[in-house]
Amino acid sequence: SRIPQCMSSVSGRVRKQWYQRRVRGPGGQRRDKRETKVQIKVNISQADWISYRTKDSLAKKLDNSGHLQINDETSRSQSSNKTECLNKLYRLLLEHSYVPPEPTEEELASDRRKEKARKEKRKQANRAKKYHSKRDHPFSW
Numbered sequence: 001s002r003i004p005q006c007m008s009s010v011s012g013r014v015r016k017q018w019y020q021r022r023v024r025g026p027g028g029q030r031r032d033k034r035e036t037k038v039q040i041k042v043n044i045s046q047a048d049w050i051s052y053r054t055k056d057s058l059a060k061k062l063d064n065s066g067h068l069q070i071n072d073e074t075s076r077s078q079s080s081n082k083t084e085c086l087n088k089l090y091r092l093l094l095e096h097s098y099v100p101p102e103p104t105e106e107e108l109a110s111d112r113r114k115e116k117a118r119k120e121k122r123k124q125a126n127r128a129k130k131y132h133s134k135r136d137h138p139f140s141w
Contacts, residue, residue, distance in 0.1 A: 037073040038081040042089065044068045050093070057096040068092075 044050060044058055045066035062068055070092070072084040103111075 036076055036078050036081060037071065038078060038085050040070045040082075040085045040089065041067045042070070051097065053099070054093065054097040058092070061092075 043066060044055055044062060047055075058068060068089075070085050070088050072081040072088065074084060075081050
């Protein structure tokens with residue numbers, strides 16, 4: 001998989017630290033000798049090109065030092081895992097920078113009608129509850 005074109009321009013502006021690790025688990029002798037697991041650490045708090053809204057959205061995913069950590073070990077190739085880490089970073093930034101469109105007047109009017117109907121239904125339920133509780137109480141004299 002290739003890095004998207006817009007991410008390759010962003011990739012140059014990202015202050016990142018790469019870490020290579022040995023992968024744990026099954027795979028035999030070759031796996032024990034190769035450092036194919038890749039971890040990227042990106043300092044999101046100091047990235048001036050990321051909007052404050054996106055930073056706030058990503059805040060739950062940051063570690064104590066303000067870094068976003070992304071790991072990948074799906075491939076046996078370190079370069080493929082680096083590319084996949086950048087793809088994950090790109091998708092994460094896209095997901096957290098999404099701004100939903102403003103609701104239209106029709107949607108707002110529909111929401112108001114639904115809320116009014118809910119309130120009326122709740123009011124009728126409370127009236128019926130009061131009526132039945134006074135009328136059928138077994139200990140009323």
